[in-house]
Amino acid sequence: MDKVEIPLSKKKLILGIVGSFLFVVLGLCLFTIIAEQQTRFSPVFVKGVGITGILFFGATGIYGTRKVFDRKVGLIIDEYGIIDNTNASSVGLIKWSDIIEIKTEKVASTKFLLIYTINPEQYLDKAKGFKKKLMEGNNKMYSTPLSITSSTLKYKFEDLERIINERFNKEKLNA
Numbered sequence: 001m002d003k004v005e006i007p008l009s010k011k012k013l014i015l016g017i018v019g020s021f022l023f024v025v026l027g028l029c030l031f032t033i034i035a036e037q038q039t040r041f042s043p044v045f046v047k048g049v050g051i052t053g054i055l056f057f058g059a060t061g062i063y064g065t066r067k068v069f070d071r072k073v074g075l076i077i078d079e080y081g082i083i084d085n086t087n088a089s090s091v092g093l094i095k096w097s098d099i100i101e102i103k104t105e106k107v108a109s110t111k112f113l114l115i116y117t118i119n120p121e122q123y124l125d126k127a128k129g130f131k132k133k134l135m136e137g138n139n140k141m142y143s144t145p146l147s148i149t150s151s152t153l154k155y156k157f158e159d160l161e162r163i164i165n166e167r168f169n170k171e172k173l174n175a
Contacts, residue, residue: 008074020061027053096171115146
């Protein structure tokens with residue numbers, strides 16, 4: 001069986017890091033300067049938004065920086081399944097035999113694949129800490145903890161969607 005390896009896109013990751021840095025700076029401005037100068041909202045509320053922005057985008061910037069130096073392939077599609085290393089909630093191998101359905105979803109302008117499995121708890125049990133929280137949130141919103149996006153890959157989403165669906169259908173026929 002053929003194996004498809006899709007590398008991480010260093011360019012997309014660096015753009016994400018720059019964006020995160022800009023939002024951290026904006027959060028700092030909200031917290032230190034804007035909160036006291038504006039009159040429309042409570043300064044406590046504006047400082048809270050600033051801190052939230054600093055924490056969230058600081059975390060995404062740190063994660064992106066780690067991914068830039070990650071030598072692992074972003075996504076591998078082979079006869080065993082999908083080995084996912086694309087985002088903070090990636091779980092590694094998702095076996096074809098576990099997958100029951102693949103759906104495409106879109107939030108704002110970002111498309112992603114939702115991977116529905118026979119036993120989603122099996123994948124949730126593998127995760128710990130922040131990764132587990134992300135997966136639990138995904139599970140509450142979409143009834144699956146597993147999602148794959150091309151936003152960190154050197155690949156267009158439409159091509160990723162096509163190749164994963166083709167391989168899923170092929171593996172289900174061979175099962």
